[in-house]
Amino acid sequence: MKITDIVVEKHGLKPDEYSKIKELLGREPNLLELGVFSAMWNEHCSYKSSRIHLKNLPTKGKNVIQGPGENAGIIDIGDDDAIVFKIESHNHPSYIEPYQGAATGVGGILRDVFTMGARPIALLNSIHFGSPNHSKTKSLLNGVVSGIGGYGNCIGIPTVAGETKFNSTYNENILVNAMAVGHVKKDKIFYSKAKGLNKSVVYVGSKTGRDGIHGASMASAEFDENSDDKKPTVQVGDPFTEKLLMEACLELMKDNSIISIQDMGAAGLTSSSVEMVSKGDLGIELQLDKVPCREENMTPYEMMLSESQERMLIILEDGKEKEAKKIFEKWDLDFAVIGKTTSTNNLTLKFKAETVGEIPIHALATKAPIYDRKWTKTKLPEKKVQIKDLKKIKLEDALLKILSSPNHSNKSWITDQFDQMVMTDTAQRSGSDAAIIRIHKKEKAIAVTVDSSANYCKAHPHTGGKQIVCENWRNLISVGAKPIAITNCLNFGNPENPKVMGEFAECLLGIKEACEFLDYPVVSGNVSLYNGTNKKNIHPTPVIGGIGLITNINNKINQYLKKDGNTILQIGKNFGQLSQSIFLEEIYSIIDGPPPEINLSNEKNNGLAILKLINDKLVSSVHDISSGGLILGLVEMTFKSNYGIKLVKPKNLSNLMEYYFSEDQGRYLVEVTPDNLEKVNKILNENNVYNEVIGMVQKNYFELADQFKIKTNDLYKTYNTWYNNFNGFIS
């Protein structure tokens, strides 16, 4: 086949990129080679637009064992334990085929974690859909949720936390981000870097089929009206095979047979083989006839570009093939030696005794294009709306409306479709600020959470970037965990648009500043660009997944009220700022002004004080104040208990709406028994932490004198209404 301009374009490569390929090869590539280049040079695999911004993120710290650049990040949690974790997007495939797209997103991220020797212990997800009224939302939502559950439930890893949001910005481009967390002994970590000459390159797992060919290139382009035609590029998942692959790999990892191991994810056999030898400064020769194939007459091109799932590439120590093969046969999996490492520094592809492709490894990896794309700054928007100019609404009515809105109503109808308890170490399930997973047979635990704030990031990316890191940090603090490190999934629009590229650059700047200040490094992540359809870009949606450590699981705490007569304190200052709040959006459909300001030093000071109160066992419950403000935070504390709150009339602010719905940052709610109140006050005052009494816990009612008195049961019913209505017509 002649390589014409059209063939080049179909591979997602720009004319100047093609010229560079010819220059690097010193000749024209053949079709197979072009395919390999396109798989390695697309945005998804090469990070060509994002790389120069990513390198500014703080990635080091005293707990960091492995930062970005490996299959996943690794942190030290003391003794000989380490946690391996990463988040990844599967946005494009999930929009085309929601069940399989979401399922294989979960499968892919799990492989990244167990490839490193870790047994996965938790799954999380962050899923964003278009407006609930949009014609596609119901089927996409149903498909994605069953896909996530279908995979995680079957393989037997608990899905413990997540977030589901609706916004018309995702009408034509949903976001499906999956995060996996694993546990490994520090001396049993496996890496992808190849070492040694003439070592066997082994293929294990499922057979290779024609599914997912060019999946990564598809994920590197915008959608248009022909997106449905892309269905064959979506992979099909088989969680049962993944379970077998996981057990087989973990069994093989018990001894020292493996030199390096890499999962075949995006760009399949191509990227796994290239990445391994690129890191090891070696070459690799693959005998493609030996690749186990599911379909007949597969070509080298198809084998190299297939994204069939549940496959791994392993480089084995000499003489270990027999033992290793026995393990994979026990688990009924394919095992084939398909090549060897070489000193040529080339990727050499052989098929039927002929060399069908030969490319220098550096041309595919280190010489991939890097772009410093043009970007523009987003100015801090001015506040135009004043609450006094808006039509008056009763506090109670506003609260009930928000509680029954898609974004703020109960999401248990989603999480009830996930097995949250398998492995029996889930000490706190979804619905709280963060989930808690005990380290098996130990006293310690980790807390995990994922967060995003697309509206804030859209209004002012720099502030938004800081805010999500802070909110994530706060969520971990709220369950009694010391935040250790994060992973990020950066979902943005088309980087060739300077406004979008600016959103990316400035969100990253915000993330960097917050992470540096809070000593909260980024150890892994994923970038998903080109989220949009026909030039309409999604809101910038970076998603942060955080891990915190609870050294003694008995110190864990939740948000639910414990006893009448206890006092509720608000920690952190309330400035009554309503810009970009849920209140304005839900009640008046107004999206206006700057996001709430971030004061990193207050954030840190308040958070560390809360952690001290928790560890000293001076507070009975803790909840962070986030979207929906103070009042939503208070209502969320009344769920799952028979207690309500009698609110104290606020003294400082004249406007109740500003007081109760403001989303000012760095705030928490704590419940304190009468016995502990003095000690709590002392610690807060000593640490210069602003606090005020908000109310007292009482039985059954949530009330504010002269305003409302609502049964907590009725609040909970309202919290469930949206689901009941929506579910009525989705199932």
Add this chain to the structure above:
Amino acid sequence: MNSSVIVFPGSNCDRDIAVALEKLKFKNKMVWHKDTDLPKSDLIVIPGGFSYGDYLRSGAIAGKSNILNEVIKAANDGCLVLGICNGFQILTETGLLKGVLLRNKNLKFLGKDIQVKVINTENKFCNKYEKDQVLELNIAHNEGNYFTSKEHLKKLENENLIPFKYCDKDGIINDESNLNGSLNNIAGIFNDKKNILGMMPHPERMVDQVISNQDGVNLFTSLLN
């Protein structure tokens, strides 16, 4: 007491049940599905999960595996057998228990804490519970909707072969608490001799206060009685 946990490819509650059994002082062994010998056991547990991916039909392939022949022999000789979730599905596939487990009535996976009422305590598995005691256990299944013939259902009721029924927090057995749609709110059943118990809820997930509650403990300690 010696227990054996059968491990199929795709079992995923095998470790959980082993942890629970060991915590409650059973001497436990794991038995791989390709094995043809069963260690000497007083109790055999078929754990939850997705044996063989639950392809074809939940439990169908596992029901035909090597080790199941040994389990059937032992069960017929009176050995105690406990099938939880997928284990219950497998037991119905082998015929050791009658009836079938259909898709949940809402056609969705159900993963949540539910209440069951202890209907019958005069058996090996429930003698440490009080009659009518309400337990909070966890379910996690796609196919837990128990169905059987009218005659068999009558026999189950008349001969006290139903140890657990789904109920609400106050112990009332009603439609609202019957999430998967099982006949008569059935959460678990015995064979005629009451040495084989199949149940959809997971007792092994409720043996540790730090994680959940301890409502599952007495099922295991009853066996030691």
